[in-house]
Amino acid sequence: MTPQLTELWVYLSASPLLGLTLTLMAYQAAFWLYRRTGFHPLANPVMLAIAMLATVLWLGDIDYRSYFDGAQFVHFLLGPATVALAIPLYTQWPRLKTMAGPLVIALVLGSLTAVLSAYAIGAMLGASHASLMSLAPKSVTTPIAMAVAEPLGGLPALAAALVMLTGVIGAVGAPYLYRWLRIGDHAIRGFAIGLAAHGIGTARAFQISEQAGAFAALAMGLNGLLTALSLPWIMPWLERLLGR
Amino acid sequence: MISALTLLLAFQLAGEVIARGLGLQVPGPVIGMALLFGALLLRGGPGEDLRQTADKLLQHLSLLFIPAGTGIVMYGELIAAEWVPLTAALLGSTFLAIGVTMLVLKALSKRPKTGQSIQP
Numbered sequence: 001m002t003p004q005l006t007e008l009w010v011y012l013s014a015s016p017l018l019g020l021t022l023t024l025m026a027y028q029a030a031f032w033l034y035r036r037t038g039f040h041p042l043a044n045p046v047m048l049a050i051a052m053l054a055t056v057l058w059l060g061d062i063d064y065r066s067y068f069d070g071a072q073f074v075h076f077l078l079g080p081a082t083v084a085l086a087i088p089l090y091t092q093w094p095r096l097k098t099m100a101g102p103l104v105i106a107l108v109l110g111s112l113t114a115v116l117s118a119y120a121i122g123a124m125l126g127a128s129h130a131s132l133m134s135l136a137p138k139s140v141t142t143p144i145a146m147a148v149a150e151p152l153g154g155l156p157a158l159a160a161a162l163v164m165l166t167g168v169i170g171a172v173g174a175p176y177l178y179r180w181l182r183i184g185d186h187a188i189r190g191f192a193i194g195l196a197a198h199g200i201g202t203a204r205a206f207q208i209s210e211q212a213g214a215f216a217a218l219a220m221g222l223n224g225l226l227t228a229l230s231l232p233w234i235m236p237w238l239e240r241l242l243g244r
Numbered sequence: 245m246i247s248a249l250t251l252l253l254a255f256q257l258a259g260e261v262i263a264r265g266l267g268l269q270v271p272g273p274v275i276g277m278a279l280l281f282g283a284l285l286l287r288g289g290p291g292e293d294l295r296q297t298a299d300k301l302l303q304h305l306s307l308l309f310i311p312a313g314t315g316i317v318m319y320g321e322l323i324a325a326e327w328v329p330l331t332a333a334l335l336g337s338t339f340l341a342i343g344v345t346m347l348v349l350k351a352l353s354k355r356p357k358t359g360q361s362i363q364p
Contacts, residue, residue, distance in 0.1 A: 019311075027307045046306050050313045057317060064318050071311035077301065078308045080252035082273035083259070084298035086280035087290050102352035110345030118337035125329035135333050139341060142312065143271045161319035162334065164312065169338045177342050181350075188349045196341035200313070203305035213302060219345075221274055228269045 013062050019070025026052045039207075041175040046200055047168045078199070085202075085221075088214035095187060095211070096218065103191065103218070110195045111223050114139040115231065119238065134158040137231055138166040140224045141198045148231050163198065170197020171204035190215030195223045248297035255280045 012018045030048035037043040057067055068075070089096070096103070118135045127135070133154030137145040142163045149159035174193045183189055186209045193201035194216025205216035259276030262268070268275070284290055290298070316323075323330055 049310045053314045054317045075311040079256045079273045081301040083252045083255045083276040084301050086277045087298040090284040106345050106348040109348050110341050113344040114341035117340045118333045121336045122329045122333035127329035131326050147269050158322045161316050166338050183346045188346050192342045192345035195345050196338050200309050206302050
């Protein structure tokens, strides 16, 4: 690179403008591809955008922290967007009320399945204790997962990364499960993806319909609460039971 | 739009204050959502402005997860060290959790219509 270009690059890679613009461009490009493939599940825009950004950061030798200095303006909107979930919840309230009993049972069984199966598969394949405890809360939103994993002996940073991967896996895989298990009801589709794949799953559910989104938001919130309350005693109990 | 955004941020702020004040593990925005939901029940629904702003935000909810999701690049080594059990556990348990939740809900929400005739 010529000296001027190098100087420009030094300026840009340290400026919040670059991270913010890259994020919006990656999302638009990913969404364009998603639409071009006829909304193919494997062309999930969150997964594609993350892959594009990771490649750009790697090629441009940009530190994640300096990228996030710009991207945080987008990240910040997660707060008000989470509060805004109250509106679809309110709209779907009449249907939610009639399904209250089944939803609670599905919540408890789904949440236990997420935790126990992650532990069982990880333990069978020889994951370390720290990895198992970071895996256990992977289906809930990042701040809860990190807070729950740490006192159990997990690594908060690893827990955060596993939460993100879970969200992407859920968003990509759910459409195949809908078809395979023949689930047409948007309420059921939404509740399952929100429970297993938190916010990223909820974002995917809003692409199905407002009803799917509302049920996903409810499942995400309830599973976050349930996991925060139950994991601190389920995991030690499970380890004692298995004599680990 | 500005008044709706202000309202959303005010509820987030209230949620944040309650979460920190009481030392709760639940994130502030989630409490803010519960508060706003309660307010909507009391008031009988959102105004047009709030509904439209919420629609706009939630339509692009996917975008908002991209900055945090890109953080995976920092943990490549941690994941690479045990990638086989971690990948298998993530794939298996996420699909199982979605499947179990859907099958339970499907089984329970099917109301047997012949229920009364079975009664003695």
